[in-house]
Amino acid sequence: DTEVTQTPKHLVMGMTNKKSLKCEQHMGHRAMYWYKQKAKKPPELMFVYSYEKLSINESVPSRFSPECPNSSLLNLHLHALQPEDSALYLCASSKRVGGNTGELFFGEGSRLTVL
Amino acid sequence: SQELEQSPQSLIVQEGKNLTINCTSSKTLYGLYWYKQKYGEGLIFLMMLQKGGEEKSHEKITAKLDEKKQQSSLHITASQPSHAGIYLCGAHPGGSEKLVFGKGTKLTVNP
Numbered sequence: 001d002t003e004v005t006q007t008p009k010h011l012v013m014g015m016t017n018k019k020s021l022k023c024e025q026h027m028g029h030r031a032m033y034w035y036k037q038k039a040k041k042p043p044e045l046m047f048v049y050s051y052e053k054l055s056i057n058e059s060v061p062s063r064f065s066p067e068c069p070n071s072s073l074l075n076l077h078l079h080a081l082q083p084e085d086s087a088l089y090l091c092a093s094s095k096r097v098g099g100n101t102g103e104l105f106f107g108e109g110s111r112l113t114v115l
Numbered sequence: 116s117q118e119l120e121q122s123p124q125s126l127i128v129q130e131g132k133n134l135t136i137n138c139t140s141s142k143t144l145y146g147l148y149w150y151k152q153k154y155g156e157g158l159i160f161l162m163m164l165q166k167g168g169e170e171k172s173h174e175k176i177t178a179k180l181d182e183k184k185q186q187s188s189l190h191i192t193a194s195q196p197s198h199a200g201i202y203l204c205g206a207h208p209g210g211s212e213k214l215v216f217g218k219g220t221k222l223t224v225n226p
Contacts, residue, residue, distance in 0.1 A: 004157075031212065042203055042216035043158070056213060090157060099210040100146050100165075106157040 006091050006107035014115050015081060021110045023074040023091030031097045032074040033104065034066060035090040043090055049074060050097045081114045088112075117142040117208035119217035127223045128194050136220045138204030139186040147180050147187045148205040148214065158203065161189075191222075199224045 004025045013019050023032065031050050035043035048056035049068040063085075065077040074091055088109045094101040118141040128134050138147065149161040162171045167182025175192045191198055201219045208215055 033214075042218050045213055045215065048212060050212070088155060092158075098212050100207055101212050101214065103148070103160045103163060104158075104214055105160070106150075108157040109155070111155065 004091055004093055004105050004107035006089075006110050008110055009108065010111050010113075012113045012115065013078065013081065015083070017081075018077070018079045020078065021076040021089055021091075021112070023076075023107060024072055025093040025105070026072055027093065027095070027105065028071075029093035029095050029105070030071060031094045031101060032068060033092040033094075034074070034076055035092065037088040037090060037109070039087075047076075078112070081112075083114050086112055086114045117206060117215060119204055119206055119215065121202075121204060121217040121220050123220060124218070125221040125223070127225065130195060130224055130226050131193055134191050134194055134222070136189045136202050136222070137186060138188070138217055139184075140206055142185070142208065144180070144182060144185050144187075145207050145210040147178075149178050149187070149189050150203045150205060150216075152201045152203060152219070154201070161202075194222075194224045196224045196226055198222060 007022045034046040037043040046060045047066045052068045063080045067075040088111050090109045091107045092104040094104045096102045120139045122137050146165045148163050150158040152158045162178045164180035170179045177190045180187045201221050203219045204217045205214050
């Protein structure tokens with residue numbers, strides 16, 4: 001099983017809603033990532049979890065709250081988002097932790113629209 | 116911060132033609148990754164290059180790493196419509212676990 005599964009594929013939410021994006025991998029990878037991708041732009045790193053602990057937060061606003069409940073799951077909790085937060089949110093995992101992680105396996109993404 | 120510059124930004128070729136995409140880093144490269152993305156979808160890993168002079172091939176795609184020049188090239192031979200998409204190079208700045216990407220090269224292959 002070499003997949004990273006993200007749900008939901010599409011999400012529309014209002015600025016006062018609370019929602020969550022979910023990511024799951026069963027490859028035994030110990031590093032997991034959230035990226036944000038705006039249209040016609042490259043993915044931008046948001047968070048990195050290594051061994052279920054937050055190791056990198058790229059100065060992401062607190063309205064985005066990551067959570068890693070176990071080594072297979074990664075959540076991104078969303079609250080009080082702004083329309084400019086509308087984007088494709090990509091989850092990824094890697095076998096190795098730390099520098100030169102090797103291949104990152106990406107999910108298909110969750111497309112978020114904030115009204 | 117490390118920046119990856121890709122050229123060209125977009126490329127339109129006729130099916131069967133060869134093409135090359137370049138990726139140049141502003142800082143020392145600790146490995147270089149190539150990914151492909153279809154619009155609105157996840158990234159598909161193509162190749163990882165770790166050593167200067169390294170060259171890897173997968174089907175009709177070949178990538179090379181010139182560590183001294185801090186750049187990599189991706190070459191597609193006899194392009195097909197299935198090669199169309201956005202090609203992204205990625206690297207770890209300063210050898211960190213972060214993976215950052217270039218702005219991408221959009222490839223269109225006309226049948």
